[in-house]
Amino acid sequence: MTSSMEDSSHGADREQLEAMARLARYYALKMTTKARSGHPTSAMSATDLMVGLLFGGIFRYDLDDPDHPNNDRLIFSKGHATPLFYSLWLLADRLTEDELMTYREFGSELEGHPTPRFRYCDAATGSLGQGLAIGVGMAIAGKYLDELPFRTYVLLGDSEMAEGSQWEAIQLAAHYRLDHLVGIIDVNRLGQRGETMYGHDLGAYEERIAAFGWDTIVIDGHSFPEIIDAYVQAAQDTERPTMIIARTIKGKGVTFLEDENGWHGVGVSEEQLPEALADLGEVNTSVRGRVLMPEDLRPAPPSVRPVGEIAYTEDAVATRTAYGNALNRIFDAFPMIVSVDGEVGNSTRAERFKEEHPYHFFEMYIAEQNMAGVALGLARRGRIPFASSFSAFLSRAHDQFRMSQYSDANLKVVGSHAGVSIGQDGPSQMGLEDMAMFRAIPDCAVLYPCDAISTEKLVEAAARHEGMVYIRTTRMKTPIIYDPDDDIAIGGCAVLRQSDDDVATVVGAGVTVHEALRAHDALAAEGVAIRVIDAFSIQPLDVDTLRQAGEQAGPIITVEDHYPAGGLGEAVAAALAADPVAVHILAVRKRPMSGLPADLLDYEEISADAIAEKVRAVI
Numbered sequence: 268m269t270s271s272m273e274d275s276s277h278g279a280d281r282e283q284l285e286a287m288a289r290l291a292r293y294y295a296l297k298m299t300t301k302a303r304s305g306h307p308t309s310a311m312s313a314t315d316l317m318v319g320l321l322f323g324g325i326f327r328y329d330l331d332d333p334d335h336p337n338n339d340r341l342i343f344s345k346g347h348a349t350p351l352f353y354s355l356w357l358l359a360d361r362l363t364e365d366e367l368m369t370y371r372e373f374g375s376e377l378e379g380h381p382t383p384r385f386r387y388c389d390a391a392t393g394s395l396g397q398g399l400a401i402g403v404g405m406a407i408a409g410k411y412l413d414e415l416p417f418r419t420y421v422l423l424g425d426s427e428m429a430e431g432s433q434w435e436a437i438q439l440a441a442h443y444r445l446d447h448l449v450g451i452i453d454v455n456r457l458g459q460r461g462e463t464m465y466g467h468d469l470g471a472y473e474e475r476i477a478a479f480g481w482d483t484i485v486i487d488g489h490s491f492p493e494i495i496d497a498y499v500q501a502a503q504d505t506e507r508p509t510m511i512i513a514r515t516i517k518g519k520g521v522t523f524l525e526d527e528n529g530w531h532g533v534g535v536s537e538e539q540l541p542e543a544l545a546d547l548g549e550v551n552t553s554v555r556g557r558v559l560m561p562e563d564l565r566p567a568p569p570s571v572r573p574v575g576e577i578a579y580t581e582d583a584v585a586t587r588t589a590y591g592n593a594l595n596r597i598f599d600a601f602p603m604i605v606s607v608d609g610e611v612g613n614s615t616r617a618e619r620f621k622e623e624h625p626y627h628f629f630e631m632y633i634a635e636q637n638m639a640g641v642a643l644g645l646a647r648r649g650r651i652p653f654a655s656s657f658s659a660f661l662s663r664a665h666d667q668f669r670m671s672q673y674s675d676a677n678l679k680v681v682g683s684h685a686g687v688s689i690g691q692d693g694p695s696q697m698g699l700e701d702m703a704m705f706r707a708i709p710d711c712a713v714l715y716p717c718d719a720i721s722t723e724k725l726v727e728a729a730a731r732h733e734g735m736v737y738i739r740t741t742r743m744k745t746p747i748i749y750d751p752d753d754d755i756a757i758g759g760c761a762v763l764r765q766s767d768d769d770v771a772t773v774v775g776a777g778v779t780v781h782e783a784l785r786a787h788d789a790l791a792a793e794g795v796a797i798r799v800i801d802a803f804s805i806q807p808l809d810v811d812t813l814r815q816a817g818e819q820a821g822p823i824i825t826v827e828d829h830y831p832a833g834g835l836g837e838a839v840a841a842a843l844a845a846d847p848v849a850v851h852i853l854a855v856r857k858r859p860m861s862g863l864p865a866d867l868l869d870y871e872e873i874s875a876d877a878i879a880e881k882v883r884a885v886i
Contacts, residue, residue, distance in 0.1 A: 278324020279556055284491050286554045287358050288318045292520045293550045294357065294367055295350035296543050299534030302371040305379065308518035308530045310351035312455035312488070313422060316513055319494035320420060320451075321355055322556030325502075327417070329560055330361055333386050336649075337417045337561040340389050340405050344398020345424035345453065346380040347532070353377050356387050358556045382673045390647055391673035394666055396430025399423060399450060400637045403440050404644020404652075406448040406508075407629060412605070412650065413566040418447045418502070425465070426458035428472065432667075434479070435637035440508040441480030443629070448508040449501045450481075453488065455517040459531045469512050476510045488513030521546045569602035577723045577751040583744040586777070587683040589719035590740050591616030593726035594653060595623050601730045605645050607631050609638050609656035615683045615740075617655045635660050639667035639680075646677045651730055658682025658698025658739060665704050672708050672735060679729045680705070683740045685715075686828030686855070687871055688778045690743070693861040698739070703833020705737035706806050712757050713806035715739040715835075717780035718747045721803055724755035732757055741778055743864055748784075760809040762816070764799040769820035770886045772798040773878055774813065776805060776835050779826040782868065785875035790882060797882055805835055810842045817848030822885050826853040826873050851885055853877060 279287065291314045299305030320326050320341075329335040343352050353370065356362045362377075369375040376385045380393025390401045402421040409415050427433060440448050456467045465471040473483045482505055486493040494513075501509035517531075518524025521543045524535070535543050544550070575596040594617070598604055606628045612618035621628035631638035635656055642652035661668070661682050671678050685698040705713050712732060716722040722740065729736040736757075748763070749755065763780070764787050775783040780801045787799050798820040802808065817823055823843070825836035836852030843850060855871045868874035 277559055278495070279322045281491050283554070283556070284318055284323060286551050287322060287556050288314050289520070289547050289550050290552060290554055291318060291351060291354040291358060292547055293544060294354040296535060296540060298367055298370040299350055300537060300540045301368055303534060304371060305350055305534050306347040306532050307350050307534055308524050309345065309424070309455070310348045311519045311521070311524070312515040312517045313348055313453040314351055314519065315489050315491060316451055316453060316494060316515070317351055317355055317422065318358070319491055320498060321359065321558055323491070323495045323498065324559060325495070325498040326558055327561035328558050330359060330558055335561060336413060336566060337415045337564045339417050339561065340402070340419040342389055342392065342398045342402050342419070342421045343381055344392055344421050345395070345427060346392030348422065349377070349379060349381055352381055359558050360555050361387065364552070383675055390643060391670055394670050395424065395427035396432040397640050397667055397670060399433055399436040400640025401644040401647070402448055403436050403445065403637070404641035405648050406440070406445040407443060407641065408645050408648035408650060409447055410445060411626065413648070415564055415566060416447065417561065418449060420449045420451065423450055423452045425452055425454045425456070425463045428452065429464055432636040432640065435634040436640065437476060437479045437481065439631065439634065439637055439641070444506045445508045446504050446506050450508070450510045452510065452512050453515050454513060455515045456526065457517045457528055457531065461528055467514055469514055472512045480507060482507045482509045483512060484509065485512045488515035489519060571602060572599040574600035574727065577720055579719050579747055581747070583746045584719035585741060585744045586716050586719060586722040587614070587616050587740040587742060589722035590681055590726055590738065591619030593723040594620040596723065597727050597730055598624055601651055603649060603651045604730060605629065605650045605652045607638050607642050607652055607654045609633060609635050609660060611656055614657070615655040615681060635664040636667055639664035639671070642678055643667070643671045643674055643676050647674060651677060651679065653679045653681060655681040655683065657696060658685040658701040659696055661698070661701055662704060668705070669708060672711065676735055677733055679736045679738070681738045681740060684742045685739045686741070686778065687859045687867040688741060688743055688828050688864045690864040690867065691861045694859045697859055699830045699855055700833070701739060702805060702829050702835065706833055706838065708735060711735040711737060711806065712804070713737045714757065714803060715776040715805055716803050717777050717801055718745050718749055720747055720749040720751055720753070721755045725803065728757050739777060743778065745778060745781055755803065758804050758807045758809060760804060760812050761801040762798065762812065763801055764797070765820070766796045768796040769798040770796060771882050772800060772816040772820045772823045773882070774800045774802050774823060774825045774835070774839055776802045776827060778828050779873055782873065782875045783826060783878055786878035786882065789875060789879050795882065795886070802835060802839070805838055808838055808842050813839060813843060814846055817843055817846055822849035822851060824851045824853060824878065824881050824885065826878055828855060828873060830855050849885070851881060853881060
């Protein structure tokens with residue numbers, strides 16, 4: 268039987284592929300020895316798999332246009348294999364040897380784990396277990412949104428297959444029939460500190476992955492005929508994703524490294540390098556490969572129409588409801604919006620968007636880590652993803668959100684049911700750490716609207732904003748206090764009450780804005796005037812307005828339905844640290860429990876009564 272490799276007239280032949288693989292291993296050794304760090308043995312096990320993919324007549328990619336919409340995508344989920352990743356682009360004649368030798372140097376684009384600072388990197392990886400979810404997002408974009416035939420390839424390590432996020436991705440890829448998604452598991456047996464869970468038992472992977480609804484192909488990961496045949500087979504449209512399970516040898520090509528424990532993350536010394544390079548055999552440093560061009564197919568340009576008007580007839584609306592309304596209102600102006608939700612759309616109100624735009628909504632089920640990864644994949648394919656779940660549950664995906672910043676993610680996250688004000692459901696459902704989590708991500712805007720109109724305007728602002736945004740929404744209905752023409756923007760705030768006689772300033776956000784307004788009225792009846800500020804943009808803060816309030820109407824009292832660590836109060840206190848104004852923080856300090864929202868606000872001392880009492884105390 269003639270192999271697909273022997274039939275191919277487009278890709279390199281076996282001899283050429285073997286020469287390129289030797290050169291890739293050669294550079295993996297040299298660059299890590301020079302850097303005195305890195306993971307050469309992890310790169311060497313996957314070398315044949317990746318050389319076969321890029322140069323064996325399989326991969327389609329316009330090297331002059333990495334953003335071409337029909338390029339195949341390549342994600343190294345095992346991000347520590349960068350010595351291989353960068354060597355591939357040298358083989359494609361897009362890096363020089365001198366550039367390769369800057370690996371891991373300060374200022375080099377060739378970082379220890381890949382980031383899009385390097386133009387041929389699709390997404391930042393290195394925190395294991397995330398690449399497949401990102402690939403799912405890209406494959407969803409290709410199949411259901413762009414309707415393009417490009418394929419998404421994800422290189423996976425066998426160690427990271429212990430991560431639950433991988434199996435979330437495997438389930439969802441099968442559910443969405445992502446037949447243009449191909450995973451490649453580099454089963455080299457050894458992890459960081461010894462043998463992996465299944466070692467070289469390829470059947471264990473095959474049995475489990477096939478049970479989830481994937482096509483599986485088991486191969487020798489160092490046999491180019493088997494490798495090419497596997498990729499050709501994976502290109503068949505079966506309505507199922509494909510996982511190539513490859514038996515490989517860690518440190519392949521160097522006798523004293525092969526299948527030896529203790530070499531993970533360790534380069535060979537300068538004294539050992541000559542012996543290692545000699546073991547590879549004759550190396551042709553001028554060999555280069557050819558990457559085939561994709562079809563020049565592009566999605567139809569979206570139709571953009573003016574944004575709709577904000578209109579509410581009710582006196583009180585939950586901000587979570589306004590979020591769902593806002594997505595529908597602005598979609599005509601932002602047709603690249605996609606909603607992904609963690610099976611709580613009837614609570615986050617993302618279901619309102621699903622009802623009107625079902626082809627732009629993707630259910631992620633109870634898989635928040637995968638929701639975050641898929642959203643990043645969609646963002647990297649040019650979409651504007653809004654990922655929504657209960658604010659409390661987003662903590663499960665903090666690592667994915669943390670990593671998204673390194674992919675320059677245009678990602679919007681919405682956390683509903685924030686704070687103790689959700690009431691009777693109790694502490695397991697109360698997001699009380701979420702603002703701290705997203706404030707810790709540099710350049711991530713953190714927004715907390717208090718009514719329907721400010722929510723609508725901040726959702727629209729988030730869609731316009733290039734970068735990460737977190738929007739915190741509330742379960743309970745709150746009074747509408749703004750008009751549609753009010754200025755509500757990222758980085759702003761609103762002074763809701765002020766006078767020349769103000770003796771203190773209360774700064775709230777979300778539900779506590781309404782508590783502050785009630786406290787204002789109660790104190791006014793006593794002849795005490797206070798300033799009230801709605802800090803709907805917690806990051807970035809409107810520091811100038813806060814500073815002016817401190818000068819004119821200090822001290823400042825912040826009040827928030829959030830734990831004190833990392834919340835509104837700490838943000839204000841840090842911003843005004845050099846100013847001669849006292850900042851007092853009211854926040855959730857007691858362990859919450861089930862109860863009526865009003866009772867919980869009183870219990871945590873963030874209610875109107877508590878605010879008024881604090882004002883009396885500080886003046």
